[in-house]
Amino acid sequence: MTTTAQTTSTAASARGLTRTYGDGDSAVQALRGIDLDLPAGRFTAIMGPSGSGKSTLMHCLAGLDAVTAGTVTVAGRDLAGLDDTALTLFRREHIGFVFQAFNLLPMLTAGQNIVLPLELSGRPVDRERYDQVVAVLGIGDRLGHLPSQLSGGQQQRVAIARALVTQPDIVFADEPTGNLDSEASAEVLGHLRRSVCELGMTVVMVTHELAAAAYADDVVVIHDGSVTAHLTDPGQDELVAALAGRGA
Numbered sequence: 352m353t354t355t356a357q358t359t360s361t362a363a364s365a366r367g368l369t370r371t372y373g374d375g376d377s378a379v380q381a382l383r384g385i386d387l388d389l390p391a392g393r394f395t396a397i398m399g400p401s402g403s404g405k406s407t408l409m410h411c412l413a414g415l416d417a418v419t420a421g422t423v424t425v426a427g428r429d430l431a432g433l434d435d436t437a438l439t440l441f442r443r444e445h446i447g448f449v450f451q452a453f454n455l456l457p458m459l460t461a462g463q464n465i466v467l468p469l470e471l472s473g474r475p476v477d478r479e480r481y482d483q484v485v486a487v488l489g490i491g492d493r494l495g496h497l498p499s500q501l502s503g504g505q506q507q508r509v510a511i512a513r514a515l516v517t518q519p520d521i522v523f524a525d526e527p528t529g530n531l532d533s534e535a536s537a538e539v540l541g542h543l544r545r546s547v548c549e550l551g552m553t554v555v556m557v558t559h560e561l562a563a564a565a566y567a568d569d570v571v572v573i574h575d576g577s578v579t580a581h582l583t584d585p586g587q588d589e590l591v592a593a594l595a596g597r598g599a
C-alpha cells in the first residue's frame with residue numbers, strides 16, 4: 352500500500368475494520384481488515400471500482416452499518432461502546448451527512464431546511480454560524496425558496512449547509528454530485544472545498560469521478576475490500592495509477 356498521508360489530528364479512524372455480509376458459502380467480505388486514519392481539516396475522497404467496498408466503508412465509519420470485527424473511532428469515541436440510542440445521538444451531534452439525493456423537505460424553505468437538524472435536536476441556531484455557512488455555500492439569495500424552486504446544484508448546496516450548520520466533527524458525502532450535470536457538480540464541489548478551507552470542516556466523500564476527486568486533498572483507494580493507497584495531494588497520473596492498482 353502507498354502511504355503518503357501526513358500525521359495530523361485524526362477525525363476518524365478504523366483498525367482491523369472487517370464487514371462480512373451473510374455467512375457460509377454466500378458470505379461476501381465487503382471490508383477485509385482496514386486500517387485507516389482520516390485527518391481532520393482535510394477533504395478526503397474515497398475511490399475504487401464498483402463493488403470494492405466504498406459505501407460499506409463510509410457507512411461503517413459513520414456508524415450507519417455495524418462492523419463484523421475491528422474498531423471505528425470518530426471524534427475520539429469508539430463507536431462500539433455506543434448502544435443504538437447513544438449512536439443516534441452521537442451521529443446527530445458529531446457527524447454530518449450529504450447524500451446523492453438531496454433529501455430536502457419539500458414544504459420547507461431552504462432556510463428552514465438548513466436549521467431543521469438543530470430544531471430536531473432542540474439546539475439553538477447560532478446565527479453567526481448560520482450566516483457563515485450560507486455565505487460559504489453561496490445561497491444567501493435563495494433562503495426563502497422552496498426546494499422545487501431551486502436547481503439541483505442549489506438544492507445540494509442547501510443540503511450541504513444543513514450538514515454543516517451543526518458544526519459536525521466530520522461530514523460524510525456519498526456521491527454528492529451523482530445527480531448533477533458537470534457544471535452544477537463543479538460548483539457544488541467548489542463549495543465543499545471552500546467549507547474545508549474556510550470553515551475548517553473535515554469532509555470525506557465517496558466518488559466514482561476523477562474530476563470530483565481532483566477537488567480533494569487526499570484520496571483513499573480501495574480495491575476488493577482493502578485500502579491499496581492513501582495519497583496526499585495526488586497528481587492525476589499518480590491517482591490513475593493507484594486506481595489501476597499499480598504504483599505511479
Ligand SMILES: Nc1ncnc2c1ncn2[C@@H]1O[C@H](COP(=O)(O)OP(=O)(O)OP(=O)(O)O)[C@@H](O)[C@H]1O
Nearest residue numbers: 372373379381399400401402403404405406407408
Ligand atoms: N446489504 C448487503 N448484503 C450483501 N452484500 C452486500 C450488501 N451491501 C454491500 N454488499 C456487497 O459488498 C461489496 C461492497 O459493496 P459496496 O456497496 O460497499 O461497494 P461500492 O464500492 O460502494 O460499490 P458502488 O461503487 O457500485 O456503489 C459488494 O460485493 C456488494 O455486493
